[in-house]
Amino acid sequence: MRTMGFHQASCDARVFIYKYPDRQLVITLVYVNNGLFLGADKALVDSKKHACLEHWECCDTGDVTDFLGIKVNKTTSCITIDQKAYLKMVLERFDMHNAKIAPTPIPSGYVLQENKGAVDPVWHQKFQSVIGSLLYLMLGTHPDITFVVIKMLQFSANPSQDHLDKAIYIMCYLVSTQDYHVVYDGRINEGLIAHTDLDWASDPIKCQSTTGFFVSLASGIVCWQSCLQKTVVLSSTEAEYMAMSDTC
Numbered sequence: 001m002r003t004m005g006f007h008q009a010s011c012d013a014r015v016f017i018y019k020y021p022d023r024q025l026v027i028t029l030v031y032v033n034n035g036l037f038l039g040a041d042k043a044l045v046d047s048k049k050h051a052c053l054e055h056w057e058c059c060d061t062g063d064v065t066d067f068l069g070i071k072v073n074k075t076t077s078c079i080t081i082d083q084k085a086y087l088k089m090v091l092e093r094f095d096m097h098n099a100k101i102a103p104t105p106i107p108s109g110y111v112l113q114e115n116k117g118a119v120d121p122v123w124h125q126k127f128q129s130v131i132g133s134l135l136y137l138m139l140g141t142h143p144d145i146t147f148v149v150i151k152m153l154q155f156s157a158n159p160s161q162d163h164l165d166k167a168i169y170i171m172c173y174l175v176s177t178q179d180y181h182v183v184y185d186g187r188i189n190e191g192l193i194a195h196t197d198l199d200w201a202s203d204p205i206k207c208q209s210t211t212g213f214f215v216s217l218a219s220g221i222v223c224w225q226s227c228l229q230k231t232v233v234l235s236s237t238e239a240e241y242m243a244m245s246d247t248c
Contacts, residue, residue, distance in 0.1 A: 001028065004051050010070040018048055028052075036064060070140050071131050079220075080191040082181035084140045087174060090133045094171060100177035102169055112151060114205055115160035127159035130167040137174070141182050143214055143224040146168055150226045151210075186221035192217055196247040198229075200236040213247040 001008070006016035006028060018026040026039040026048045035052070039045040050090050053060060069086045072079065091097040131152055138149045148170060155163050196213035203210065206228065214224035229246075233239045 001030070001052075004048070004055065006048075008024070020044065028037035031068060032086070033058070034068060034106065036067060038190070049096060068140075077186045079184045079186075080181045081141055083137055084178060084181075086140075087137060087178050091171060091175065091178070093133070094168070096132060096168070096171045096175065099172050099175050100115060103172045103176070105145045105170050106151075106166060107169070110166070112166070113165065114153065115158045115163065117158075117160070119158050120161075123159050123161060123164050127164045127167055128156055130164070130171070131156060134170055142174070142177075142180070143221050144180070146224055147172070147210070147212060147226040176233075182220045184218040186218055188219050190217070190219050194247050196243045198236075198239050198243040200239045201232075203228060210232060211239075211243040211246050213243070213246075 001016045004018070006018045009017055014030055016028045016030065018028070020026075024039065024041050024044055026045050028048070029036040030036070035058075037045050037049045037052075049060065052058070059248060063074070066072065067239055071082050071084065073081075088097070091099075108217035118167060130151065134145065134149050135153070138145050148166075152163065152170075159167075192215055194213060194215045196211065198212065199205050199210040201209055208228045208231075210226060211229055212224075212226040214221050216222065225246075227246075229239065229242050231242075233242065
């Protein structure tokens with residue numbers, strides 16, 4: 001990509017940017033053997049795309065409708081993305097497509113506890129299979145399950161039956177939200193807006209606080225994260241400053 005004038009983004013090794021003298025941009029996202037070309041001027045985008053087609057053995061599939069299992073729908077003013085097909089496949093794989101629905105990703109007030117017993121290979125394999133499937137949904141189009149999935153990942157080395165049950169509970173929630181999708185509405189003309197919150201000293205094992213944040217553009221979420229803070233803090237005020245710093 002560099003030989004054609006693209007520069008790799010410092011924030012993501014998969015993103016390449018070409019800047020024309022008139023400040024027009026062509027942004028390319030490359031993931032293994034899949035690529036997306038984006039820009040405000042279609043003619044400029046097509047010219048850089050055709051240059052790549054001549055350089056590498058690949059084909060042009062036209063306007064994007066699906067990328068890495070994420071469905072893309074476009075109108076004149078809105079773009080929506082979802083993973084309905086992948087979620088349906090996951091629910092059927094674990095025989096959860098007709099499960100009783102749950103109103104939240106995890107029961108209210110529930111606190112996960114560390115399993116101090118021996119590793120059970122059956123629970124370990126199934127738990128990691130379930131959480132791996134949920135993780136791809138979380139990273140793609142389901143920020144609503146981020147907190148609980150990241151929390152469950154902390155116990156993936158030695159899960160208990162209770163951990164497996166709660167991972168299955170997340171799927172019960174997804175049964176009721178499988179029609180959810182992310183909407184980017186160009187009519188709103190809304191720029192980047194960041195939100196953050198924290199759960200002070202919520203981890204019963206390490207006594208660390210949890211930071212959560214998301215960033216939206218055109219009213220649709222584009223970036224989100226939930227993670228333990230790097231150090232133990234002695235006040236909620238200090239934890240809030242750390243959360244805001246991580247978000248920025």
